[in-house]
Amino acid sequence: MSLNITVNVSEYIAANKYNVDEENVHIGFCNDDIDQLDDAEFGKLVRVCPAALYKVGPDGRKSFDYAGCLECGTCRIACEGSILSKWENPKPMMGVVYRFG
Template sequence: MSKIANITVNVDEFLALDKYEVDEECAHIELVDDPDTEEFLKLVRVCPAALYKIDDAGAKSFDYAGCLECGTCRIACEGTIVKKWENPGPTMGVEYRYG
């Protein structure tokens, strides 16, 4: 009988290894002005990079710089508050690394 080892994976540690080239002149994700709070809350909940935030005062913030380019926000809210979502230009965006 073999034992299976319990392995704990820390996703944050692996994400910290990734390299990001941010296109400061052309955001690949744009939201509508003054997005609806309920729609924005969807993005707060589903974004794996936690790029969408609402503070204690109710102020909404978003920063595309740490985007994982998974498209979750596009799927959740395209046509409502996600005005533009496209892949970053050549040599821009996330470069995944492992170990």
């Protein structure tokens, strides 16, 4: 018996609610100019972030948006001490609110 189940992660993530704390960014880099960050280290973040918040465009420019963060800490584990200088849990009542599962 073959069991083919496909999980659409985007649908699950889209069900979440985000209370974004605009005044207190909970993830920070060691350089304010994101394009100056080490390419190999930033590439780790692109590969490991389950919410796909770290991106490199076709022109090679890097981008990041903490607003959809799932607060899993994977980026902290991958790059804390290299290009990531700050990772904190958002303040109470801020951040992700899981609505499915």
